[in-house]
Amino acid sequence: MxxxxxxxxxxxxxxxxxxxxxxxxxxxxECRERARTLASALQLFRESAREWADNRTPPVRMIPARRPKPWAVRWAVPAVALALLVSVPVYDSYRRDRQARAETALAARQAAEEAEDAALLSQVDTGVSRAVPAPLEPLVSLVSWNSGSWNASAGQ
Ligand SMILES: [Zn+2]
Incomplete structure (x- = not known):
């Protein structure tokens, strides 16, 4: 047993x-003896606490012990179960919503980075495809290009 x-x-x-x-x-x-031992120890403690309280000046007011009402105990388990039933789907929905928002933010950040990269590449492409460096571009209008040789238009 x-x-x-x-x-x-x-x-x-x-x-x-x-x-x-x-x-x-x-x-x-055996268990009955253990229970009686504990009960008598608690009884002794209760009596000594009362005695101590009665000898105090002013006397300490003892508050009677309150047991939980049977209907409260009976309703506690279904109430907790109901709370869990309600809160689990709500939490799950909240978690999914948060995850979806995080994924959307990540996608937006990736799109922004891709656009930034594309802009940088386009800038590099423009810089590389220039025949003349940007600071010299005003001089190009002064010079006309012919096949193989050039003449300064300003000079003639
Ligand atoms: Zn036993």
Whole structure:
């Protein structure tokens, strides 16, 4: 037989046990002894805390222990499940949307880089295809080109 865990023993002592835990404590002398030991230790602690509180001036007001209401425990699991059911698709949609935005931004950045590269290439192409360097271009209008030889138009 598998004995109860410390948590299950604590559940029995605090009254938050399942029917299986209750049945095991009733049937198993070893676990019953462990549960009684824990319960008596807690009882001693409670009594000493009360005694300490009563001897204080002014006396400390003890707040009665509150157990969770049965309906709250019963609704907690379906409420958490419902919250998960709602939040998982929302999160998934958010994640997909974010991914799509990141892909769009990446595509836009790549397109911009390609346009920049094309502009640079076009600039280089223009520079390379020039017959005369740009600073000398004003002089070209002063010189007429004939096949093989040139004459300065300004001189004749
Ligand atoms: Zn046991």
């Amino acid at each position: 598998k004995h109860l865990t410390e948590t299950e023993i604590a559940d029995w002592v605090t009254g938050l046990h399942t029917p299986a835990i209750l049945r095991h404590v009733e049937d198993c002398p």
